[in-house]
Amino acid sequence: MSTPPSTPQAPETGTARVKRGMAEQLKGGVIMDVVTPEQARIAEDAGAVAVMALERVPADIRKDGGVARMSDPDMIDGIIEAVSIPVMAKSRIGHLVEAQVLQALGVDYIDESEVLTPADEVNHTDKWAFTTPFVCGATNLGEALRRISEGAAMIRSKGEAGTGNVVEAVRHMRQIKGDIGRLRALDNNELFAAAKELRAPYELVREVAELGKLPVVLFSAGGVATPADAALMRQLGAEGVFVGSGIFKSGDPAKRAAAIVKATTFFDDPKVIADVSRGLGEAMVGINIDVLPEGERYATRGW
Amino acid sequence: MSGGPAHVTGPVVGVLALQGDVREHLTALAAVGAVPRQVRRPEELAAVDGLVIPGGESTTIFKLAAAFGLLEPLRERVRAGLPVYGSCAGMIMLADKILDPRSGQETVGGIDMIVRRNAFGRQNESFEAAVEVAGVPGGPVEGVFIRAPWVESTGAAAEILAEHEGHPVAVRQGRLLATAFHPELTGDHRVHRLFVGMITEAGGATGADGA
Numbered sequence: 141m142s143t144p145p146s147t148p149q150a151p152e153t154g155t156a157r158v159k160r161g162m163a164e165q166l167k168g169g170v171i172m173d174v175v176t177p178e179q180a181r182i183a184e185d186a187g188a189v190a191v192m193a194l195e196r197v198p199a200d201i202r203k204d205g206g207v208a209r210m211s212d213p214d215m216i217d218g219i220i221e222a223v224s225i226p227v228m229a230k231s232r233i234g235h236l237v238e239a240q241v242l243q244a245l246g247v248d249y250i251d252e253s254e255v256l257t258p259a260d261e262v263n264h265t266d267k268w269a270f271t272t273p274f275v276c277g278a279t280n281l282g283e284a285l286r287r288i289s290e291g292a293a294m295i296r297s298k299g300e301a302g303t304g305n306v307v308e309a310v311r312h313m314r315q316i317k318g319d320i321g322r323l324r325a326l327d328n329n330e331l332f333a334a335a336k337e338l339r340a341p342y343e344l345v346r347e348v349a350e351l352g353k354l355p356v357v358l359f360s361a362g363g364v365a366t367p368a369d370a371a372l373m374r375q376l377g378a379e380g381v382f383v384g385s386g387i388f389k390s391g392d393p394a395k396r397a398a399a400i401v402k403a404t405t406f407f408d409d410p411k412v413i414a415d416v417s418r419g420l421g422e423a424m425v426g427i428n429i430d431v432l433p434e435g436e437r438y439a440t441r442g443w
Numbered sequence: 444m445s446g447g448p449a450h451v452t453g454p455v456v457g458v459l460a461l462q463g464d465v466r467e468h469l470t471a472l473a474a475v476g477a478v479p480r481q482v483r484r485p486e487e488l489a490a491v492d493g494l495v496i497p498g499g500e501s502t503t504i505f506k507l508a509a510a511f512g513l514l515e516p517l518r519e520r521v522r523a524g525l526p527v528y529g530s531c532a533g534m535i536m537l538a539d540k541i542l543d544p545r546s547g548q549e550t551v552g553g554i555d556m557i558v559r560r561n562a563f564g565r566q567n568e569s570f571e572a573a574v575e576v577a578g579v580p581g582g583p584v585e586g587v588f589i590r591a592p593w594v595e596s597t598g599a600a601a602e603i604l605a606e607h608e609g610h611p612v613a614v615r616q617g618r619l620l621a622t623a624f625h626p627e628l629t630g631d632h633r634v635h636r637l638f639v640g641m642i643t644e645a646g647g648a649t650g651a652d653g654a
Binding site: 150151152153154155157158161162164165166167168169184186187188189190224225226243246247248249271272273398401402405406 | 463465467500502506510545607628
């Protein structure tokens with residue numbers, strides 16, 4: 141065996157390419173909310189590409205009320221220990237120190253999440269300051285680009301977490317894809333005004349107009365409860381799916397988790413979706429969004 | 444001419460599209476003159492001259508390949524000499540053995556090597572570094588390593604093409620090629636050109652004979 145030449149350059153961590161590239165590896169996959177190491181193992185065995193470690197799933201946060209915060213470090217350590225797939229965890233919007241703690245714990249992605257109670261009503265976290273990459277929620281293109289300008293390396297629709305109702309995720313995904321489509325139709329002169337309207341940096345607006353997509357991976361989140369929900373979000377343009385309460389608030393989590401993984405890959409094959417949808421037991425009980433009081437809507441948190 | 448492409452310009456190269464950075468590999472393959480195709484089903488696998496196993500989560504890719512009846516057809520085609528390139532998770536899938544598999548995790552195999560998953564660390568340790576790859580002319584490639592594996596040991600038939608900090612990160616054995624890093628995430632398509640060259644050498648479709 142010949143010895144190849146040694147590499148000339150010092151390795152560099154935390155680059156935009158490494159952060160965004162991590163999300164590219166998750167595409168076509170399902171990221172599952174888990175609250176214990178046992179659930180994390182069930183998720184991994186079902187084929188999850190990553191788990192989101194949190195203390196309470198959104199459905200329980202809704203039920204219990206009160207301030208929702210970053211999870212206990214012991215609990216996050218336990219989940220990191222339990223699985224070989226990436227582990228994500230949530231910080232409150234604008235809570236720099238929760239994000240610093242999550243980075244120190246060695247999580248693979250931080251979700252600056254509206255599901256937790258916001259810590260700052262004006263500012264999101266400066267995500268460029270971190271080695272750990274961030275995913276953030278968005279309801280429209282302007283919001284997505286503001287998060288990317290703050291350093292987010294992955295975007296997800298907000299949806300309305302903990303409801304088992306996919307209607308808000310559909311609204312946000314259609315809005316983001318529609319906004320991108322409208323940008324594509326503009327000429328260069330019009331992009332400046334579009335940036336102003338979107339309240340987003342011109343450079344990012346121009347990049348989206350040229351690419352026809354976000355410069356980072358776009359997932360869907362919030363209200364996915366069935367294999368068909370996951371496939372719907374992919375048909376609408378999501379590159380992968382977060383599932384929160386939908387798995388471990390259902391009758392047979394292991395089976396439902398595996399079914400959602402399969403439906404996410406074969407999102408355009410109704411026969412596969414029909415097969416995996418059989419005999420899954422009870423889905424989580426859903427909540428209709430229009431009966432939610434304004435103050436209990438998570439999607440309006442963040443701006 | 445009725446039906447079929449009038450002019451086949453390069454080999455038909457599949458990208459295993461169960462999960463991972465499929466689109467980036469399709470783009471890179473097209474850029475070096477191959478005809479890229481997504482592969483999710485056995486009949487799609489049967490129709491390609493070469494295959495890329497992309498980056499992604501190796502546990503997820505294995506489970507989906509097993510569930511949808513692709514694992515045995517993949518092993519059969521590798522045994523029959525199909526050129527295959529795997530990056531990151533794809534490298535793990537091409538290894539004969541994983542040092543630290545999840546319980547029940549299997550590979551397609553084909554390269555006589557043992558790999559260690561996430562050997563360079565978690566995401567905070569993911570890095571970029573220049574990597575000299577034997578057989579890739581024009582200077583080092585930009586190596587993007589994301590929770591990357593390394594090769595723990597190789598058998599006599601496997602040729603080490605590149606190392607990083609003393610660990611093998613690119614290996615070739617016959618018509619099989621594997622890298623621990625992700626050339627598909629850069630604009631540099633030289634590794635894909637090397638792979639498509641391997642397919643052409645192996646007799647994959649070329650020229651205008653229309654197959």
